[in-house]
Amino acid sequence: MQKTYELMVLLHPDLEIDVEAPIAKVEALVEAVGGKVTKRDNWGKKRLAYRIAKQDFAIYVYLEVQLDPSKVRELENTILITEEVLRHILVLHEETKAPAKSASKEADKSDDADKKSEQITTEEGTK
Numbered sequence: 001m002q003k004t005y006e007l008m009v010l011l012h013p014d015l016e017i018d019v020e021a022p023i024a025k026v027e028a029l030v031e032a033v034g035g036k037v038t039k040r041d042n043w044g045k046k047r048l049a050y051r052i053a054k055q056d057f058a059i060y061v062y063l064e065v066q067l068d069p070s071k072v073r074e075l076e077n078t079i080l081i082t083e084e085v086l087r088h089i090l091v092l093h094e095e096t097k098a099p100a101k102s103a104s105k106e107a108d109k110s111d112d113a114d115k116k117s118e119q120i121t122t123e124e125g126t127k
Helices: 020-032 069-080 097-126
Strands: 003-011 036-052 055-067 085-092
Touching (some): 003 020, 003 069, 020 036, 069 085
Antiparallel strands (some): 003 055, 036 055
């Protein structure tokens, strides 16, 4: 079963002229291990918080990837030896809808509790 992962890749800033080639290479690495890129967002060239490989800037690329969990290690090992990539991070994508549903259920429960306490106080007041 494939899961959704978020892959953030920092590319060498000198590749800014033709950034499509290294992005395509990273996508090809994902597909080589049986994954699929579902979303791609090029954030452009940004200043780094600290120097990496004698570079002050990097090209930030965000990818959402469908990948079998058993292939994660293989993908990361391949990305590590890719020249164009300064840094990367691959994390499991968390669904943002699930906590919202549970939060709304809790809100409904608190509303019900408020209504019950109002009923109790009105019943006591009528006695």
